[in-house]
Amino acid sequence: MLDPGHGGKDPGTRGPTGLTESEINLEVAVAVSQILKQEGFSTFLTRSGDHYISLNERIALGDAANAAAFISIHHNAPKAAASKTPGTEVFAQSGDSESARLAGLLHQEVFDVLKTIDGVQWTSRWDAGALRVVNSEGKDAYSLVRRPETTNALIEIAYLASPSEGTFMAGDEYVPLVASPLAKAIRTFLTTNQDGTPLLERARIHNPSGGRTICPDIALE
Ligand SMILES: [Zn+2]
Secondary structure (H helix, E strand, O other), rough: EEEEEEEEEEEEEEEOOOEHHHHHHHHHHHHHHHHHHHOOOOOOOOOOOOOOOOOHHHHOOOOOOOOOOOOEEEEEEEEEEEEOOOOOEEEOOOOOOHHHHHHHHHHHHHHHHOOOOOOOEEEEOOEEEEEEEEEEOEEEEEEHHOOOOEEEEEEEEEEOOOOHHHHOOOOOOOOHHHHHHHHHHHHHHHHHOOOOOOOOOOOOEOOOOOOOOOOOOOOOO
């Protein structure tokens, strides 16, 4: 189950060319779905057009389908610092080793492809990687990660709101470029026991007063 973030009245973040996160999330999810379908996997999208769908509906679709994996696809917004490497972040569900494995594979494959791209000025947080994000009670901060029964991960591929990255994402080569490693990670997750990037040992503490650190409106509940 591929879950393109945002949509309809909720465009998510916006890039320097006017490209919205909801558009690029959907384009990437559709491209990943096409690759996996060609390989014989059954894939579903939580939305296939530019319409609003609640977090509850997204989670229910994955769980009702008994999906082998539920992957939310997002693009990030600053604040992040200039970096030599992409700031790809993938969030895993606490206490679920298969979610950690899925997050690690998604991170490794996407990061390894993006870092080979020349001419893009990347941005990153210092603790980017495959990680958990928890609230002050130690529970997973994002309901899209905490609540699915399905093995899940949420990827912030890179920073759409950064001028250089966002311009690159609006070009024709971006979607096929990232769809391939995303599909590879999902295929590897489903057909092997391989691990990817190890989960960071320490969880990030979500700080609601600390400013906007991810694409807007991944609601907490
Ligand atoms: Zn988002």
